[in-house]
Amino acid sequence: MKLPFFLIAAILTFQNESALAFTHTFGASRRASYLKMNIEKNENAKEIKVGVIGAGRIGLVHLEAITKAPGVTPVIISNPTVSKAEKAAKQFNLPRFTADAMDVIKDPEVDAVWICSPSQYHAEQIKAAAAEGKDIFCEKPIATCLPETVEAINACNEAGVKLMIGLQRRFDENFRRVKGAVERREVGKPIMIKLCSRDPAPPPFQYVKGGGGIFTDMAVHDLDMTRFLAGTDPIEILAIGSCHIDKSILELEGSERFDTAACLVRYPDGVQAMVDVCRQSSYGYDQRAEVLGTMGMIQTDNVYPNTAKIYKNDFTGNADMPYDFFLSRYNEAYVTETIAFCESLVNDSPVPCTGEDGLVALIMAIAADKSAEENRWVSFREIVESVYCENPTECQMIANSDIFPEGFRPKSKPEDLLVPNKQEEKSGGGNIFSKMFS
Secondary structure, eight states, X not given: OOOOHHHHHHHHXXXXXXXXXXXXXXXXXXXXXXXXXXXXXXXXXXXEEXXXXXXXHHHHHHHHHHHHSTTEEEEEEEOSSHHHXXXXXXXXXXXXXXXXXXXXXXXXXXXXXXXXXXXXXXXXXXXXXXXTTOEEEEESOSXXXXXXXXXXXXHHHHHTOOEEEEOGGGGOHHHHHHHHHHHTTTTOSEEEEEEEEEOSSOOOHHHHTTSOOHIIIIIHHHHHHHHHHHTSOXXXXXXXXXXXXXXXXXXXXXXXXXXXEEEEEEOGGGOEEEEEEEXXXXXXXXXXXXXEXXXXXXXXXXXXXXXXXXXXXXXXXXSSOOOOSHHHHTHHHXXXXXXXXXXXXXXXXXXXXXXXXXXXXXXXXXXXXXXXXXXXXXEHHHHXXXXXXXXXXXXXXXXXXXXXXXXXXXXXXXXXXXXXXXXXXXXXXXXXXXXXXX
8 A cells, every 4th residue: 555745754764764864854854745736746657667776774764765655666676686685675575586687677667776785786777777668766866987977968868868967965854954045145145165075984995995085985965065056157276185094095196195175166146165074983973064145144954863961060962972973864755855855756747856867976086086196276167168078978077188089079068068858858948967168
């Protein structure tokens, strides 16, 4: 029996994080009620069959939310360690499981695919799913390099399928409240935006090695959030990095040798955005946002397992530390983004976080990496101009030392690297991607 949307977030939150404050769950319930209302009013809503690639922690969070969503039914899950897929299928009553992701993608019953596999497989799986005409939800990143990212998005656009990227912080109630305040001018016109992201403990050396560096692997979420909160397009970035926690990573290349970094992003009208990230925080998972405006300021606090406080002669404050794991901190946001994509599938409406959003986030991270390496301001346009596409699904990076291919004309905007989505052209919906870096 399917539950209505207004119960989904509350039930999932209770099951996974039973100590969450009532106010936090209530906010999710109100939002989920809105999604339910949208579906009920759409007489053309259809039943959607979906498959999930990846039975790890993120895959199971998404799968649990999918099983509760009206109009959406999971029918198959894959995982290279097939016992994990079998366990997930039994737990959530899926009829099929497999070790091969292509079995999910090629399943004739599947309308949409959730890609929750390791990052290095995302682009290949997106292209394969698009070729089969499947709509796609993919955890970030789309790909580990810029050319593959453009290719994957264009494969979806040429096939006319939906592509939603999992930038889950956009669905967090705290950040969304700040976004709403900016849009409603509750604190006036924005002057300064600040994002802080500090992990409880550094990851293992093998995780850092080959991970792309602190800007692409970690700060990309915060860079995307500056754009989300600013509501306009960034111009250029200045970034620095250093190592303070795990000295073993100093032998690595580029920004992989940093465990601490800071970025300054310039936006139009003199708006500044500042980001600081660190791979270790002794006091728990530190995730805060702040916007200073001409009429005031709005700021978020960290999220705690409970609201209990201790009052003593030598201490006053929260009884417990903030959440110390990203799945605990953002559990509700993961559920909400899953529900949002389900709504898009059932109602055949635009996705709220596009492939293009993922592309721009990666461009910002690459520019930050280049800035830290070369110790200078880097414009985002400079990164876009380094991409050459022989055709929409065959792209490469052009280095400054390369001889430009015959007929090459650099693109100045990310949207110019992409072809229009055929589904949007047919429906007359147009491209919802903002006009970037003009």
